[in-house]
Amino acid sequence: MTLAPITIAIHTFGRELRDDLVRDVRAGLRGSPKSLPPRWFYDEHGSELFEAITRLPEYYQTRTETAILADAAGDLIARVRPEALVELGAGSAAKTRLLIEAGLRDRLSCFVPFDISEAFLQQTARRLAADFPGLAIYAVVGDFAMHVDRVPRHGRQLVVFLGGTIGNFDDRQRREFLRRVRQLLQPGDAFLLGVDLVKDEAELVAAYDDASGVTAQFNRNVLRVLNRELGADFDVDAFEHVAVYNAERSRIEMHLRARAGQRVTIPLAEMVVEFAAGESLLTEISVKFTRDSLEREMEAGGLRLAGWHSDPRERFALCLCEPAMD
Numbered sequence: 001m002t003l004a005p006i007t008i009a010i011h012t013f014g015r016e017l018r019d020d021l022v023r024d025v026r027a028g029l030r031g032s033p034k035s036l037p038p039r040w041f042y043d044e045h046g047s048e049l050f051e052a053i054t055r056l057p058e059y060y061q062t063r064t065e066t067a068i069l070a071d072a073a074g075d076l077i078a079r080v081r082p083e084a085l086v087e088l089g090a091g092s093a094a095k096t097r098l099l100i101e102a103g104l105r106d107r108l109s110c111f112v113p114f115d116i117s118e119a120f121l122q123q124t125a126r127r128l129a130a131d132f133p134g135l136a137i138y139a140v141v142g143d144f145a146m147h148v149d150r151v152p153r154h155g156r157q158l159v160v161f162l163g164g165t166i167g168n169f170d171d172r173q174r175r176e177f178l179r180r181v182r183q184l185l186q187p188g189d190a191f192l193l194g195v196d197l198v199k200d201e202a203e204l205v206a207a208y209d210d211a212s213g214v215t216a217q218f219n220r221n222v223l224r225v226l227n228r229e230l231g232a233d234f235d236v237d238a239f240e241h242v243a244v245y246n247a248e249r250s251r252i253e254m255h256l257r258a259r260a261g262q263r264v265t266i267p268l269a270e271m272v273v274e275f276a277a278g279e280s281l282l283t284e285i286s287v288k289f290t291r292d293s294l295e296r297e298m299e300a301g302g303l304r305l306a307g308w309h310s311d312p313r314e315r316f317a318l319c320l321c322e323p324a325m326d
């Protein structure tokens with residue numbers, strides 16, 4: 001069997017992951033309120049915990065998005081007719097297979113997975129190459145908040161960003177991200193975005209505070225990452241998992257709350273951090289959208305909502321956007 005070529009381009013040269021971590025820790029733990037970017041959840045153990053989250057009964061997002069995609073993939077491909085499929089934050093690209101299969105029946109010939117984790121990309125690229133002979137794979141290692149402009153062009157493209165990950169950006173980061181995505185698009189190209197929708201508060205909170213405590217472990221894992229990578233001495237169990245819905249800002253906020261006052265030393269960040277009893281560390285926001293709120297943001301970013309695919313209960317949506325004429 002001959003395999004189609006795999007190319008892996010690495011755009012993170014000169015940037016050590018640990019330097020980014022130190023920078024984020026110094027910026028986030030110095031201020032008040034304290035915060036850390038969600039990106040640092042995902043070491044090997046954290047990625048496993050996230051996989052476990054996607055199978056929780058309370059966490060409807062992954063299975064809902066997969067069902068929507070299974071249903072809509074053919075229509076999406078027929079509308080855009082992409083030659084290249086670009087996936088930002090590809091991870092294991094499990095859901096993307098549905099688009100690849102539909103695309104290959106049309107004129108898709110190239111898949112461009114983009115991810116921060118080179119190890120993950122290597123695995124994904126090899127697996128897809130084996131499963132889809134004839135599909136050229138050009139993997140890009142980079143940070144989608146930063147290197148999106150390095151995505152190579154292989155003809156008409158469908159750029160996808162699935163999983164509701166856009167919810168992790170704050171308003172400013174989201175605006176900037178959409179602006180960069182818009183710059184990737186030429187007439188005929190399209191952008192497919194997975195978003196979690198505003199819904200009943202109890203249902204939202206349950207999805208981030210599951211009965212079996214997997215999300216709590218996932219949340220605390222970021223402290224284990226700091227202990228291992230920066231030599232910190234967080235007492236992981238001294239922090240309580242908290243998930244609240246901020247209705248005013250339409251977002252879930254995940255915190256770690258210090259059960260008692262503590263002092264933590266973080267040698268590689270050259271810091272000593274004090275937590276008061278009950279003090280919170282914000283570890284993730286997950287913004288929830290409505291069709292209206294999205295339409296407004298797309299418009300502000302030079303994009304036009306061209307398709308809306310949702311489940312019958314309107315829990316999650318895939319929205320197809322096209323570059324607006326300027």
Ligand code: AVJ
Nearest residue numbers: 053163164165167168215286
């Ligand atoms: C992968 C970013 C979509 O915000 O729901 C799951 C991550 N955090 N449970 C989300 C997450 C807690 C997730 N995203």
